[in-house]
Amino acid sequence: CAKVQAHHGYVFDADLVNAVQPGVDDRDSVATMLGQPTLTGEFNSPEWYYWGRNTNSLAFTRPDPTSQTVVRIRFDKNGTVAAVDKMGMEQVAQINPTDEKTPTLGRKRGFFQQLFGNIGTVTPGGMGQQPPQ
């Protein structure tokens, strides 16, 4: 049966991406041309990533990627573009997230409270709300 096509992340426009030249462009010019990056690297070396992926799947299975484009832009100390590399699906890994969780507090709603939780509030039949003033 028909597969569900979907696109996540950045929508690429080829000639815009190619227009970014190392040594010439800087952060502002890239931002005006490509928009804000999808992701920035963490901690001390903030690279800019433009990440977009196409997936398809049966409606109830997990979407598996069919194609992907990643553009990484590295900046030198004074903010001009140092390197632009394009990547695809090569380094994508198949990951199953763990089930373990860090515990959190908060009142757990008891079983019966959830069943009858809001039954007490009897809505006034069809009377509906006040007429808007």
Add this chain to the structure above:
Amino acid sequence: CASTKASKDLPYVARDVGTLYSAAKDKLDRGQYEIAAKLFDEVERQHPFSVWARRAQLMGAFSYYMNRDYTQSIQSAQRFIAEHPGSPSAPYAYYLVGLSYYEQIADVDRDQKITEQAKAALGELARRYPQTRYAADARLKLDLVEDHLAGKEMEVGRFYEQRGNWLAATERFQLVIDKYQTTTHVPEALMRLTETYLAMGLPEEAKKTAAVLGANYPGSKWYERAYTLMEDKAPAVAAAGA
């Protein structure tokens, strides 16, 4: 048809302040908080200018709190603060407001508006009266509230991971690391980022994150998981220097 609980004040019976106050105090000691709260309100209403009125206002708020009627308790306490900002027991009133919100915090699956209000109330108490013992307890509870808010972000992040939306999950876990550094969720967030970066095909970022996790939480089970993940999912990158 739900019976309409008599929420109006008690019928307007004028009584002298002494008997009213002691009757209320007695009901409070015997644990009949609802009636105690109503009687304290009566003291305040019939003898607004007596010295007892100020005391009754606070005791009323406390009775409502004990009766788990948190909204009423917050209202009475806030009215006390507005009318007697300078009074020595104002910190206690702030504390009551903070506690009333704190008690209603719902679990992470649900709306966290109350948690935000608890954070604001406890924060104000800690800022205004830093030395009082209430502030000490408030600071402790503030950490738990921060942790709870971080827990909410993690819950949504895990939701997106389950469904394979790795980018959405990454943004949520990055938020936990940026905004909630002091909470107990940071190690797990770092491990989750290792997972999502690998799944997004960015092993270098995964390596950097795992390195930070190892540096700050070497013994944690999260680092073990991250380490093994790097080993079998991106061995080349894991081994390479830099």
Add this chain to the structure above:
Amino acid sequence: QEASSATTLPPPQASPLVPAPEKHVVKSLKVEGSQRIEPATILSYTKLRVGETYTTETIDQAIKDLLASDFLADVSIEGVETGNLVIHVKENPVINRIVLEGNKHLKDDKIKPEIKLAPRQIFTRTAVRADVARIIELYRRQGRFGATVDPQMVNLDQNRVDVIFEIHEGDKSKVRAINIIGNEKFPDSELRSQMATKQSKWFRLFSSNTSYDQDRLSYDQQKLRQFYLTQGYADFRVISAVAELTPDKEDFIITYVVEEGDRYKFGDVSVHSGIRDFDEKKLTKFLPMKKGDWYNAKLVEDTVDQLTETAGTFGYAFAKVNPRFEPDRKNHTMGIEFNIDQAQRTYVERINITGNTNTKDKVIRREMRLAEGDAFNSLLVKRSEDRINSLGYFQDKFAIKQSEGDSPDRIVLDANVEEKPTGELSLSAGFSSLERFIVQGAIQQNNFRGMGQTASAQISWSTYAKSAELGFTEPYLFDRPIALGGKIFRRDYNSFNYLGNDRNTTYSQVSTGFQIFSGVPLTEYWTLSGNYTLSQTDVTLDRSRFYNADGQCDPVLAGRYLCDSVGNRLSSMIGLQIGYNSLNSNLRPSRGERLSVGVDFAGLGGDVRFIRGNARAAKYWNVGSGFIFSLSAEGGVIHSLESNRGPGVDEVRITDRFFLGQQQFRGFDIRGVGPRVKRFQYSGDPAAGTQALITDKDRVFDDALGGKAYYLGKAELEIPLGSGARELGLRPSIFAQVGALFGLKRPILNGSFTQATDSDGKLLYNEDGSPTLLPRTTAITDGSGNPLYIVPSDNGDISGKTTTCQVGYSDTFGGACSGTTQNTAYTSTTPPYYEQYLGDSASPRLSVGVGVDWNSPFGPLRLDLAKVILSQPGDDTKLFTFNVGTQF
């Protein structure tokens, strides 16, 4: 003569020298007269501190600050010269009670929440003035412009005060007439119909918009302008709009002076796009207006929305489309250029879900068709809204708010929900012409544990059906959109009909069993679902009436068709269904389609074997201004796989056949459509030859048999009512229905009675020429089939006993007879009747009618008035039906 002209000008006032403010030092600071508020608090409102310097300005400022604190009635400071300042204060009283008097049309509970003053609060003049204004505003909104409110203060001991608002409501000032001058192209009446304010006429007694209201006046002007622009009069202007009081000062007369100008045509229209991947030529081609059409402002507006929407679907959430008008006054044409500003593609920064106090975050988030980081797409946002609305857990008008994120090309989506009680603990008693008296108890939690699961326990008891059912459904198994559910049920139907006015049960059917079902989405709109049902059905007939003496179902009495369905059967059935659903809400759809086609196969073991197909489709249109038109059709066919069971007996048992009648097919009675057997009794005495068929509807024995195929179509138009009626939950609609139930093996009819003959053997006929029929007497036999006799009464202790001896008596059936008593045969006589098999035809029955759904305080009520236009002989029609109480 003027007074002496010039008086000497007064010497110019010597401007008083501003004395340099001497500096004083505050030696001491005391507060007197404060009872309730501590002195420390009062001092905290002023800037005066002991040891600080002060001047007259700082003193005035201190007094102003104290008065502004709302706690104090008046303030004075003395000892300014000596430096030890004493602040005399008189505290504002505290409010003890608020009383409203004279408010007939606006009750207390409408006014009290609107005013600020409340018991135990500080009384201040400003608050009282504000509340007075607030109350007057409430009355103005009701159209009572004459209302006045004056507050009274009653001082009590301990500086407390009771505040009494004396309200004089005055009566409503109405709009007596609306005149319009300068309109040649459109009559006054048509223009008046555009306006919200209506002239007060007798038939508009209750309408609230005949009262005079300024802001409605300006709204009407806009409506007028909009009407003319839509008709193409680009130069239309309202020169003046004046409301004068009528001479008797009771009501108002409103006069508009307008200048229409000429009608315009469209000049050349084009699209200019600042967004990279928008193709201007293609968009221009799709513009709804062409050069030379009549100009229409509304069409321009719709096009702007349309273009913004298209930009939204391509991810440009904040794209701005503004039309540039180039009017050519001479030959009345209006050129338009829609230009789309340069915009960057927007991405979803964050999706916030708030207000969910009961529902879990993921139950809502999984319905969102967008994830964080995705490119914005307004169609997907609309689709998400529809899906969340269809959950049925939240308020009706739920919408996702869009706001700008941290940077111009990021957007934040806020889904703020208001939980609706989804748990229904309904104990309702109802009365319906279908089931007479119904008592229902049900606990249904549609959002169990906030996980989106449904858990239900329903018990329903009516004179017609008793059923108990426990159900549970999990829509998202293992967090995947795989639905799994099950229910166990026990249903006890007894079908009855009326002979005269006593109810007789024709048959009762008790089925117990369980069903499990599962469903998966194939695409955004298509879903595939399967189910398995195992149920045990036990059909019993009323023994005394339909069984003959030796315990067999007597076809003469009950008819062979009923006899064959008696018995206990196990049915094990598997079903598969494929569905399409693009409705904007499953509860009250106004747009979109729904289609489902399914096939069920019974025969995985069990005694019942058949294959059944059904299909259902519906489409909804919002045809503007609240009218919702819907077309729906359904049909089904069943084919038995069991071997032939003799002539006149259909292989499909009565319990598995389709039935058609009231509730689905309005205008017909219970199971009023389709194949049935009608049995007419004979009146009159056979001997006297005056027999005739009784055709009075109540005296006819009518038993619906169901059919093996049916189709039913419906066209319905839902009519919007004024806000008043909608508030009461009234939803009237006009409808037309067409359908038929048919396809059944022709049953062999009973009722062959011997014709009476006179003493010399000649056949007797009634006056109307029909043959005179004799009642049939059938002998009653004992268990082993030999006929029974009754001993006549005058025979001592054995009189009236039954025995198998025709002469004499024996204690046991079939034993030797002793004695000479002549016994009479024990027989039962069946009066003659004539059976007719009717209604088995596929030609359509047609009914039209009007109905109203009323969400009344004691449960949903459905009233229908439907007239049958086309029907087949034998169908039972019913003009008026109503049903109260929740429907299951």
